[in-house]
Amino acid sequence: MAAFSQEVVYTKFSEFYKTSSEVLPLPTLAKQREFAFLLFKERVMIRHRNFPDLNRLKTFLNETVPSDIYHSCAYYENPEAEMDRKGWLGADLVFDIDADHIPTSCNKIHDEWTCGKCGFNGKGITPENCPICGSQKFDAKTWPCDQCLNSAKEETAKLIDMLEKDFGFSPKELHVFFSGHRGYHVHVENETVRTLDAIARKEIVDYVSGLGLTVLTEKTKAKTRKKGASNVFGLHDFGWNKRLKRGMQKFILNAAKEDLRHVGVRSYAAVLQNKEAILKRCLEENRWTSVKGVSIETWARIAEHVKNLESAKIDTVVTSDIHRLIRMAGTLHGKTGLKKIEFPAARLMEFDPFKEAVAFKDGTVKVFVSDVPEFRLGESMFGPYRRQAVELPTAAAVLLICKGRAEDVS
Amino acid sequence: MLGFTKNDLAKYPFLKQTAEHVKKLGLKIEELTNTEMAPILDRAEERVKNAILSVSVGTKRENDVELPSFPVAIMLAIATQNSFIKKRYALAEAKQAFSDMQFETREKLLAIAADFNWKIELNRSTAVPLEFALNFADYLRNTVHLRDSNWKLVNRILINGTVYLNKHDVARLLQEEVQRRIEKRLETKELPNFPEKITQIAQQLLALAKERLGIEEMEGFPKVVTQSAFPPCIAALYEAASKGRHLSHIGRFTLTSFLVNIGMTPEKVNELFKSFSDYNERLTRYQVEHIAGERGSRTRYTPPQCATLQTHGVCTNSDNLCRKIRHPLKYYKYKQRR
Numbered sequence: 071m072a073a074f075s076q077e078v079v080y081t082k083f084s085e086f087y088k089t090s091s092e093v094l095p096l097p098t099l100a101k102q103r104e105f106a107f108l109l110f111k112e113r114v115m116i117r118h119r120n121f122p123d124l125n126r127l128k129t130f131l132n133e134t135v136p137s138d139i140y141h142s143c144a145y146y147e148n149p150e151a152e153m154d155r156k157g158w159l160g161a162d163l164v165f166d167i168d169a170d171h172i173p174t175s176c177n178k179i180h181d182e183w184t185c186g187k188c189g190f191n192g193k194g195i196t197p198e199n200c201p202i203c204g205s206q207k208f209d210a211k212t213w214p215c216d217q218c219l220n221s222a223k224e225e226t227a228k229l230i231d232m233l234e235k236d237f238g239f240s241p242k243e244l245h246v247f248f249s250g251h252r253g254y255h256v257h258v259e260n261e262t263v264r265t266l267d268a269i270a271r272k273e274i275v276d277y278v279s280g281l282g283l284t285v286l287t288e289k290t291k292a293k294t295r296k297k298g299a300s301n302v303f304g305l306h307d308f309g310w311n312k313r314l315k316r317g318m319q320k321f322i323l324n325a326a327k328e329d330l331r332h333v334g335v336r337s338y339a340a341v342l343q344n345k346e347a348i349l350k351r352c353l354e355e356n357r358w359t360s361v362k363g364v365s366i367e368t369w370a371r372i373a374e375h376v377k378n379l380e381s382a383k384i385d386t387v388v389t390s391d392i393h394r395l396i397r398m399a400g401t402l403h404g405k406t407g408l409k410k411i412e413f414p415a416a417r418l419m420e421f422d423p424f425k426e427a428v429a430f431k432d433g434t435v436k437v438f439v440s441d442v443p444e445f446r447l448g449e450s451m452f453g454p455y456r457r458q459a460v461e462l463p464t465a466a467a468v469l470l471i472c473k474g475r476a477e478d479v480s
Numbered sequence: 481m482l483g484f485t486k487n488d489l490a491k492y493p494f495l496k497q498t499a500e501h502v503k504k505l506g507l508k509i510e511e512l513t514n515t516e517m518a519p520i521l522d523r524a525e526e527r528v529k530n531a532i533l534s535v536s537v538g539t540k541r542e543n544d545v546e547l548p549s550f551p552v553a554i555m556l557a558i559a560t561q562n563s564f565i566k567k568r569y570a571l572a573e574a575k576q577a578f579s580d581m582q583f584e585t586r587e588k589l590l591a592i593a594a595d596f597n598w599k600i601e602l603n604r605s606t607a608v609p610l611e612f613a614l615n616f617a618d619y620l621r622n623t624v625h626l627r628d629s630n631w632k633l634v635n636r637i638l639i640n641g642t643v644y645l646n647k648h649d650v651a652r653l654l655q656e657e658v659q660r661r662i663e664k665r666l667e668t669k670e671l672p673n674f675p676e677k678i679t680q681i682a683q684q685l686l687a688l689a690k691e692r693l694g695i696e697e698m699e700g701f702p703k704v705v706t707q708s709a710f711p712p713c714i715a716a717l718y719e720a721a722s723k724g725r726h727l728s729h730i731g732r733f734t735l736t737s738f739l740v741n742i743g744m745t746p747e748k749v750n751e752l753f754k755s756f757s758d759y760n761e762r763l764t765r766y767q768v769e770h771i772a773g774e775r776g777s778r779t780r781y782t783p784p785q786c787a788t789l790q791t792h793g794v795c796t797n798s799d800n801l802c803r804k805i806r807h808p809l810k811y812y813k814y815k816q817r818r
Binding site: 206208236239270273277280308387390 | 638723726728729730790791
């Protein structure tokens with residue numbers, strides 16, 4: 071953003087941290103955590119700080135006005151020391167779900183890319199090669215849309231379901247947040263997981279992503295077994311098996327020819343004709359070889375597809391990093407001016423990020439918008455705007471400036 | 481909680497209760513060379529010797545020899561000051577414990593697990609046909625080194641924070657725990673003043689290990705970088721980097737740490753990243769040198785192992801050789817030799 075526009079955002083952020091009557095929620099055991107801040111102008115990260123109480127943090131925020139505020143998921147003996155002298159004591163188990171990683175029905179048509187070499191630009195998913203010069207370097211501008219955030223929400227719902235039912239975390243231990251940009255965060259604060267190392271956390275990631283499920287590869291093993299292929303594909307009623315079973319039931323019940331072909335099932339006719347028999351004999355009685363014309367390979371294929379539907383698409387790196395810095399709840403996101411905000415897991419489906427995370431509720435700002443799709447903030451719809459000056463409510467103007475789609479002209 | 485008999489303590493000398501028992505005997509290092517202690521020292525030496533030769537600890541003797549021979553064997557292993565012998569000895573003891581534990585009653589297994597503070601109980605639900613219910617965090621802590629896909633959490637019955645297991649599996653996981661506890665005891669950096677005799681035995685054990693197992697310093701990699709020996713994941717990252725295509729953070733880390741470990745200079749690695757659109761010479765140099773161990777903590781980082789690369793989607797086009805190895809550097813080493 072241009073220096074002049076940055077000034078408005080800086081002022082608004084400054085006012086927010088000065089006047090916000092809402093008390094910033096300090097994380098649990100704040101005195102054992104590292105705090106970090108990204109600065110507006112310099113774009114540098116201030117790290118290895120510690121704020122045992124809210125007043126000192128507020129003073130710091132008023133003086134420096136950072137664009138982004140983070141704290142460590144980890145607990146340290148000396149949070150202000152250098153990394154290898156900090157004395158790691160443990161870390162919350164955190165999950166990050168970001169629309170960037172999820173294919174969505176909007177096809178990211180609101181995202182823009184510009185070739186770094188020839189300057190050619192377009193909309194949607196960034197291509198592998200520039201269609202004009204073939205270069206592979208791009209600058210991308212993203213946009214958080216309702217559909218993107220809804221698909222992130224669905225992934226979050228699947229994650230929470232696993233964390234509650236399979237891992238047995240109580241609603242009290244699960245903290246669910248809107249990230250302030252394109253996704254959701256889930257923090258698990260629980261005594262027994264706190265000291266798990268990166269490799270153990272990686273196993274949790276694999277569980278949530280359904281990576282390494284052997285039921286899906288059983289068919290290759292069958293060939294080496296003398297017994298023959300009978301009953302090599304089987305599902306019991308617990309854990310991931312149950313999820314696969316439930317998912318396959320739903321998929322087969324609703325499957326049309328196209329769905330099956332899309333999954334790579336060549337014997338789709340046999341599946342379509344025998345739906346009832348499949349649901350009863352295979353899924354209820356676990357007799358997977360009992361339907362003529364449908365092979366074990368077919369089940370494995372469908373199961374693989376269902377696994378992709380049932381798994382939660384999380385950012386794998388975040389969860390297995392035991393030193394991760396994560397945005398502090400209640401603070402502003404430098405790319406949107408929206409707040410990272412916590413809400414009860416049970417409210418996930420009804421939670422409205424474009425309403426509940428809005429930080430700036432008063433005033434207007436006049437901006438010149440380069441290009442932006444129609445968008446919603448609070449109860450109002452805005453745009454689409456293209457190369458025009460408009461006077462917008464502060465929250466909308468800050469969002470556009472932060473996203474690099476508008477300049478302040480007031 | 482169920483108490484342990486003296487037999488149990490001799491069978492499972494790593495238990496806290498055994499340690500307390502031995503403490504009461506008041507053994508002193510200086511007295512170890514006394515003639516009446518000879519059987520104990522002999523048994524201790526046998527423990528380590530068998531570990532070196534066949535990863536076992538030999539046949540049990542009467543409890544009064546067996547019990548104190550364990551801490552003495554630990555001392556001998558420490559006195560060798562050789563990490564390979566220490567590892568091998570811990571493994572041998574753990575394996576012996578495993579084969580004994582398989583034949584114990586459920587209650588005794590629970591008592592041993594309690595010694596390690598596991599959250600474990602007998603399975604009371606009739607729906608799941610397995611005997612034990614273990615907290616998933618304890619399960620994860622002890623499956624870290626188990627390679628078979630059968631041990632992956634995703635292939636286990638996990639309900640409400642509990643993993644359901646049979647007796648064999650519980651005994652196997654306890655083996656891991658035993659090994660860790662013994663390795664920890666062997667870790668000690670401060671060496672006491674050993675009597676002449678002890679040092680002598682340790683030297684003999686060391687000579688035996690060198691003769692039988694040819695333990696040498698790990699061979700380094702030849703200085704020439706052989707691109708054709710790159711594993712598929714690295715080859716893909718390398719190609720992407722040389723074309724300036726975007727690489728994830730973990731992708732960059734994997735590539736950089738791989739290259740510096742096979743002997744590429746930080747300058748050369750820097751060159752490679754120059755075509756990135758977000759290239760920043762100062763920052764890249766700093767990061768590459770950091771990974772190479774020339775800055776900061778001075779540790780040279782190695783690339784993540786295969787399982788980690790799979791988790792983060794860096795593993796790609798895996799081939800037949802990939803199935804035999806667990807680490808990209810192993811792949812390179814293996815292929816380069818052929």
